[in-house]
Amino acid sequence: MATIRIGLDRLPPAARAAVEAHTGPLLTVEETAEGFNSEIAARVTSATGTWHIKGLRADHPRAWTQRREAAIAPFLTGLGPALRWREEVAGWDLLGFDVLNGRHADYAPGSADLPEVASLLCRLGETPCPSIELRHAEQRLEHYVVRPDLRFFAGPHLLHTDLNNANVLVGDHAAEGDRARLVDWAWATRGAAWLDAGYWVIWLIAAGHTPVSAERWAAEIPSWHTAPAEGITAFAAANANVWSEISTADPDPWTLRLADAASAWYAHRRTG
Template identity: 55%
Template sequence: MPTDRLTAVPADVLAAIAEATGPVVKTEPVGSGFNSEIAARFHTETGTVFVKGLRADHPRVWTQQREAEINPHVRGIAPRLLWRLETAGWDLLGFEAVDGRHADYAPESADVPAVATLLRRLGQVPCPDLPLKTMPDRMAAYSDTPELFAGEALLHTDWHNTNVLIQNDGGALLVDWAWASQGARWIDPALWVLWLIAGGHTAVQAELWASALPAWDEAPRAAVDAFAQASARLWQEIAGADPDPWTQRMEAAAETWASHRGGSAR
């Protein structure tokens, strides 16, 4: 987030944040992230709170509600939500601040085992009774057999490395639950495979990491093949005719995985 982003926040909204956190002595904008108009650490005399927010009329303001709803169900694998404010035309979430860095998905990275552990823990979390999107619905436009992606598991679905925080003790936490969904338990490991390939792993190396997860052992081969092909079509659409370097890298990773699984988006 650009440093000047906070200057666009009305003074009464900043005052409401200070009322929730205590007097603010320093504000530290956070540069990464795609889904928030406000993303900053608010430092007080007693601690630090990470605040993310959108205007109430923003097209993605529903993501604030989703994060607020899901947070009580993912304690221990995600930072704790401390409060939610809907004030002066803004929707704000205050999370416990976590000291950590974004995960590194390179083949030699020591973060990869920590992310595998995080995935294993997520696989043990029951899916809450919330109106989550389902993976068959989300992937219906990209697959002839989206029913293969159905299931009862809680899924995060966005394994961008910036959504995984590696703490000082080496443990990992998962942030940004806006796209939480319900589907087959193997889908999060499958999506992680894509990001590992984008991070420099071969398809074989990436799937070897996924194979260490119980959910992967349950995955029907035909379903994973279909999901790889659907993912390649999805990223081809996202990239479009003139992709930026980030989407181009993901499109290439998805095509690599689809080819490895015996299919293609082409």
């Protein structure tokens, strides 16, 4: 369920002052519509620069997402935005990131963004998983498949796990193959290297791909070829159950679309 978004102007004065200690007086504040974890999400500018600010009350049930993003950020060079500062003040936890200029990735069939996303996932697959506290993929999925299948999801690799196209920004300023970046690392996870390609499959199907087409794009990621066929099928089953649960609890067009995509993938895996 989405966290209720509030404006930056509703921060306590001490918290606002802590932000401006880093930025200087704010000239513009553009509230961000995307994202579900943050109460504060805004792009701000001052005389000294531009930042993306994310924030939650320190006692919010999802306060752990702020801690996770702060912990993982130093290890994401070339993959995500740099974290420049963190303030825990006046009951708030606030993160200040560099702004990534770009647009949301287009996952539709034939999109020129698809090779860029594949390249991004290849780079992520080559990134060592840091020795920080992260949930394990098999823990996250343990209620959605039979226990023996959890072995397929375990591994030592760094995963993003939320391949919503709104979390992938594509810019035109970089060289081809290095234009995409991942934002919102709150659900960073440790697990089998091929799982992010699997998460991408579901979003590709939701964007109009057939399961066959989506798996062809997953196959552009080298780690995909390390996955046993029965492991992929187990992962598809797990996600069909995850999205069925989410869409039942929060039935809106986008959750239902993802539930349909995950179900279509699992049906393909069972019969293909």
